[in-house]
Amino acid sequence: MQTTKTKRVKKTKSRVQKLIAITTPKLPIRRLVIPRPDVLHTYLEYNQINQYLEYIVNRYSNFVKLYTLGITHEKREVRALEINWMNPDNVELPTTLRMQAAKQAELYRSSGAKGPMVLPGDKNRNIIFIEAGTHAREWITVSTSLNCIYQLTERYTRNIEVLRNLRFIIVPLVNPDGYEYSRTKNRNWRKNRRPHKGTKFVGTDCNRNYDVYWESGPSKTQRNTYKGERPFSEPETRAMRNILDSLAPNLLFFLSLHSYGQSIMYPWGYCRDPPYHWRELHTLATCGRTAIKTYNGREYRTGSISCLTKRTIAGSVVDYVYGVLKAPMALVMELPSRELGFQPPVEMISQIGHESWFGIREMCKSAFDLRRRINRDEEPVAPRPPRAAGAGDCASAANSSGEEKKTTPKKVRMRKRSKRTILSQHADILEMQKRHKAATMMLPRRPLTAPALVRRAGQGDEPSDTV
Ligand SMILES: [Zn+2]
Numbered sequence: 001m002q003t004t005k006t007k008r009v010k011k012t013k014s015r016v017q018k019l020i021a022i023t024t025p026k027l028p029i030r031r032l033v034i035p036r037p038d039v040l041h042t043y044l045e046y047n048q049i050n051q052y053l054e055y056i057v058n059r060y061s062n063f064v065k066l067y068t069l070g071i072t073h074e075k076r077e078v079r080a081l082e083i084n085w086m087n088p089d090n091v092e093l094p095t096t097l098r099m100q101a102a103k104q105a106e107l108y109r110s111s112g113a114k115g116p117m118v119l120p121g122d123k124n125r126n127i128i129f130i131e132a133g134t135h136a137r138e139w140i141t142v143s144t145s146l147n148c149i150y151q152l153t154e155r156y157t158r159n160i161e162v163l164r165n166l167r168f169i170i171v172p173l174v175n176p177d178g179y180e181y182s183r184t185k186n187r188n189w190r191k192n193r194r195p196h197k198g199t200k201f202v203g204t205d206c207n208r209n210y211d212v213y214w215e216s217g218p219s220k221t222q223r224n225t226y227k228g229e230r231p232f233s234e235p236e237t238r239a240m241r242n243i244l245d246s247l248a249p250n251l252l253f254f255l256s257l258h259s260y261g262q263s264i265m266y267p268w269g270y271c272r273d274p275p276y277h278w279r280e281l282h283t284l285a286t287c288g289r290t291a292i293k294t295y296n297g298r299e300y301r302t303g304s305i306s307c308l309t310k311r312t313i314a315g316s317v318v319d320y321v322y323g324v325l326k327a328p329m330a331l332v333m334e335l336p337s338r339e340l341g342f343q344p345p346v347e348m349i350s351q352i353g354h355e356s357w358f359g360i361r362e363m364c365k366s367a368f369d370l371r372r373r374i375n376r377d378e379e380p381v382a383p384r385p386p387r388a389a390g391a392g393d394c395a396s397a398a399n400s401s402g403e404e405k406k407t408t409p410k411k412v413r414m415r416k417r418s419k420r421t422i423l424s425q426h427a428d429i430l431e432m433q434k435r436h437k438a439a440t441m442m443l444p445r446r447p448l449t450a451p452a453l454v455r456r457a458g459q460g461d462e463p464s465d466t467v
Pocket of ligand 1: 135
């Protein structure tokens with residue numbers, strides 16, 4: 001009798017549980033447990049950046065994917081986020097488009113390929129590739145790339161126009177070892193953290209390590225712009241090369257974020273000649289400049305890298321993507337500003353992020369419009385660098401940086417003057433920060449993780465070492 005009663009109770013319990021299961025919507029547990037780090041008002045540490053990327057992937061899993069591109073010397077991951085509105089899992093797409101996208105995805109996966117999809121044909125040349133954090137101390141570039149992710153996911157309805165036409169791959173932190181070292185040990189650190197055997201020096205400039213006239217770069221290990229032992233000697237640049245090479249047929253516009261030159265620059269970096277399609281690149285850069293000026297009045301400069309930095313730079317990622325992979329468009333955007341240094345006060349993070357996104361979004365639209373005007377197969381061979389390739393130890397030549405640069409007495413005078421200007425500007429920066437603090441006092445308080453101290457992060461450095 002008791003057994004039957006127990007059985008009946010159990011049966012009722014299981015019915016109730018089933019009912020609960022039916023009436024309660026299934027909530028993905030991981031979505032609830034990943035807190036969202038504040039990307040707009042703080043400089044995040046490496047772990048928090050990963051946490052934000054994971055939060056976004058969980059929250060917007062129908063059109064966002066996360067990939068690990070490589071592992072650094074100190075065992076950190078270089079990660080890329082793919083934002084693809086045309087993903088077959090995207091429930092907001094019309095059924096016909098979803099079916100079409102599913103067919104393409106299946107075809108690609110059946111070939112055994114991994115990573116973001118690569119599709120044949122000019123109509124699939126629609127990837128916007130944004131990379132940041134190559135130079136460890138340029139924290140604002142990392143925050144700005146995270147702002148791009150924020151805009152394209154958490155604010156996707158505002159940016160639906162670009163999402164419908166384009167696919168985004170964003171690498172927010174190319175050099176995580178250097179970034180963490182800059183955050184915790186030496187704010188002015190630029191290179192990665194892989195030591196060089198037989199010397200006391202550590203680190204290579206990842207933006208001199210690409211295989212594009214690499215041999216012309218600086219070859220002294222102690223230099224801030226050291227090119228490395230050989231092209232792609234660094235895990236960070238190998239990780240970038242692998243994804244860039246595989247996506248090359250679909251790349252439309254490559255954007256490399258740096259700071260603090262407040263300029264939008266196009267190739268070449270390695271020589272002073274303009275590229276064959278410089279007009280289109282200039283149009284693209286001007287489009288970004290105009291958008292930012294309209295947004296808040298900030299004025300960017302535009303021109304070629306070698307022209308604006310007044311030197312030639314070999315082995316950079318932008319020349320590699322434009323010159324070797326033949327992407328139709330590639331630019332470097334140097335964020336603001338000389339006055340604010342590499343790590344503007346945290347109060348400026350969202351302002352710089354938003355204004356930059358405004359410019360970047362307009363450039364993405366412009367890149368889409370310009371795509372048919374550029375055919376990289378029909379252009380003449382690119383010029384050689386000013387110094388013969390294979391000349392070897394260029395760094396022992398005329399100047400200590402190893403990068404071709406005219407050093408006239410007049411320029412030396414100008415550099416001295418610019419150092420004095422930097423010191424006199426310090427008071428202005430503190431005043432600017434005070435004003436920002438006063439303004440933010442009116443707003444609800446939010447946690448600040450980075451020290452609010454403003455300093456000339458680039459003190460003693462050449463401004464052109466920012467690229
Ligand atoms: Zn840089």
